[in-house]
Amino acid sequence: MLQLGALYVLIPLTDSQSVEVQGNSAAAIGNLSSKIQNYQPFIDVWNDPQGGLHGYLSRFLDSHDTTFQHIAIWTIVQFLEGDDEDLMDLIKNSNDLIPAVARLTQTLDANPSHKELEDGQADESEIVGLARRVLSMLEME
Amino acid sequence: MRSFVAIDENKTKIAKSGALVPLTRLARSKDMRVQRNATGALLNMTHSDENRQQLVNAGAIPVLVSLLSSPDTDVQYYCTTALSNIAVDSANRKKLAQTEPKLVNALIGLMDSTSLKVQCQAALALRNLASDERYQLEIVRSRGLTPLLRLLQSTFLPLILSSVACIRNISIHPLNESPIIDAGFLDRLIELLAYEENEEIQCHAISTLRNLAASSERNKRAIVEAGAVERVCSLVLHVPLSVQSEMTACVAVLALSGKTTGVNVL
Numbered sequence: 404m405l406q407l408g409a410l411y412v413l414i415p416l417t418d419s420q421s422v423e424v425q426g427n428s429a430a431a432i433g434n435l436s437s438k439i440q441n442y443q444p445f446i447d448v449w450n451d452p453q454g455g456l457h458g459y460l461s462r463f464l465d466s467h468d469t470t471f472q473h474i475a476i477w478t479i480v481q482f483l484e485g486d487d488e489d490l491m492d493l494i495k496n497s498n499d500l501i502p503a504v505a506r507l508t509q510t511l512d513a514n515p516s517h518k519e520l521e522d523g524q525a526d527e528s529e530i531v532g533l534a535r536r537v538l539s540m541l542e543m544e
Numbered sequence: 545m546r547s548f549v550a551i552d553e554n555k556t557k558i559a560k561s562g563a564l565v566p567l568t569r570l571a572r573s574k575d576m577r578v579q580r581n582a583t584g585a586l587l588n589m590t591h592s593d594e595n596r597q598q599l600v601n602a603g604a605i606p607v608l609v610s611l612l613s614s615p616d617t618d619v620q621y622y623c624t625t626a627l628s629n630i631a632v633d634s635a636n637r638k639k640l641a642q643t644e645p646k647l648v649n650a651l652i653g654l655m656d657s658t659s660l661k662v663q664c665q666a667a668l669a670l671r672n673l674a675s676d677e678r679y680q681l682e683i684v685r686s687r688g689l690t691p692l693l694r695l696l697q698s699t700f701l702p703l704i705l706s707s708v709a710c711i712r713n714i715s716i717h718p719l720n721e722s723p724i725i726d727a728g729f730l731d732r733l734i735e736l737l738a739y740e741e742n743e744e745i746q747c748h749a750i751s752t753l754r755n756l757a758a759s760s761e762r763n764k765r766a767i768v769e770a771g772a773v774e775r776v777c778s779l780v781l782h783v784p785l786s787v788q789s790e791m792t793a794c795v796a797v798l799a800l801s802g803k804t805t806g807v808n809v810l
Contacts, residue, residue, distance in 0.1 A: 404799055407773050412780050416792055421785045427792035430807040434799035437806060474807050 405435055405444040415452055417459040426470060429463060432456075433478040442487035449493050457497055464503035469527055472507060476533040479504070483540040495541055507534035564589065564602035571607050576616055583611060583622035590629035599626075600636060605644065612650040617659035624654055624662055628669035637676050648673070648682050655691035660700060667695055667706035674713035684720050689727040696732050701742060708736060708748040715755035721763050725756055730770040737775050737791075746787045750776070754794040764801040773798060 409431070416428035436445065449455050454462075463475035479500070482490050494500055510527055567589075570582035586604055589595045604626075611623045627647070630636045640647055651673075654666035670688065673679040683689075692714075695707035711729065714720055729752075736749035753772055757764045773795065780791045800806045 404768065404773050404795070408777055409773060409795060409799075412777050413792070413795065415781065416788065419785070419788065421789060423789040424785060424792055427789060427796055431792055431796035431799050433807040434796055477807060 405439070405441075409435065410444055410448045410456070411452055414448055414454075414456060414459055418453060418462070422468075426474070429459065429471065429474045429478070432459070433474050433481065436478050436481040436485070438481075439485065442482070442485050442490045445482065446487075446489050446493065457493070457500070461497075461499050461503060464500065464507065469530060473526075473530050473533070476504065476507060476530055476537065479537050480533055480540075483537060491541070501538075501541070504534050504537050507531060508538065510534075564599055564604065568599075568602050568604045568607050571604075571611065576619075579611070579614070580616065580618050580622070583608070583619050583626070587622045587626040587629075590626045593633065596630055596633060596636070600630065600639065605630065605636075605640065609644050609647055609650065612647075612654060617657060617662055620654060620657055620662045621659065621665060624651065624665040624669055627651075628665055628672050631669060631672035631675075634675070637673060637679070640673070641676070641678055648679065648686050648688070652683070652686055652688045652691060655688075655695060660703060663695060664702045664706045667692065667703070667710045671706065671710035671713050674710060674716075677717055680714050680717040680720060683714055684717075684723050688714075689724065689729075693727060693729055693732070696729070696736075701745075704736070704739070705742065705745055705748075708733075708745055708752070712748045712752045712755070715752045718759045721756045721759055724752075725763055725766050730756075730767060730772070734770055734772050734775050737772075737779055740783075743784050743787055746783060747790050750787065750790040750794050754790065754797050757794065757797045761801060764798055768798055768801070 413428045413432050413435075417425050417432070419425050419428070445456055449457050460475050460479065463471045466472055466475075479494065482494060508531055510531055564586075567582055567585055570578055571586060573579050573582065586599065586608065589599050608623045608627050608630075611619055612627075614620055614623070627640075631640060648670070651666045651669050655663050655670075657663050657666065670679075670683055670692075674683060683692075692707050692711055695703045696711065698704055698707075711724065711733075715724055733749045733752055736745055739745045739749070753767055757767050776791045776795055780788055783791065796807070
């Protein structure tokens, strides 16, 4: 599916006017990112189209929607587990991704009595766990 | 009588007046003209929940089901459409399942009727029945897929719409995923993704593909190999939002191929 150019349509759709389309496109990117041999298709779209993978991850990490935060941070974990040096460098060297991930690790501290989850809402403690994992994988903690 | 029954205000009065029992009896008349008018009047009584219930209580279901085998296409149409409306209610579907074992076969047979509007209503009636698991399985077991695929391959929009809506419901059952793929539905479903004249057809087609991809690796592979992803990629930026949402959800499900974990679609 990556060879068929799926990322070139999915990335622009993460910025759709429809929340559903945004979430489904991001879920598709996340699922495509897991356990693959070649990460070049993700590197190719880092900045383009429409802000690229970098723009999408940054937007979702900064979203107020915990489901969106969860998809983005889970996707970054998949990239890091893939251990592709070039992709790891792109993540590490971006100006905004790591600060956004670091902010997510503070979520529970800032909001210790977070309310019960509504349907479909991501678990904040899991998001914090994944964010900490990202920092530790990049040795930035 | 039939035009008197067509006015909403009169329908409730008729339902409450006790006229439905004799009307149901008239539907059994040997005079085809009387039978046509009576079944047409019964159909007019199926447009509201309350009247449908009165009709069911008056014993109309077995009469309507037995008249599905009428040689007259008007009677076929009235009875098929009336039963389709009756099958909208889940309590009625339960009753149909308990009392009408020949219903599914009769409706499958009517997808080969000489009348296009009967074919269309038969597919819609099966679609409504296929809201329930038991009917999803029964339609496939009763060899409903072959006539359904023939309707799906039609060039007549109402036939395409009714058959694609029907296969969408049937595809919900995990046990139906492989039989539908093996019956040869994939190419036509993928073609219908580009049916720009009707958004509903596009939505049903992509949702069916998503359902078919839900449970097995083999089926995910078959859908990708049939060209679904290329077609979605070429269309997705230009289709209405409702279709876009279904298309991206389908890609997310297909992207799970060969993976044990992933992100769920919204």
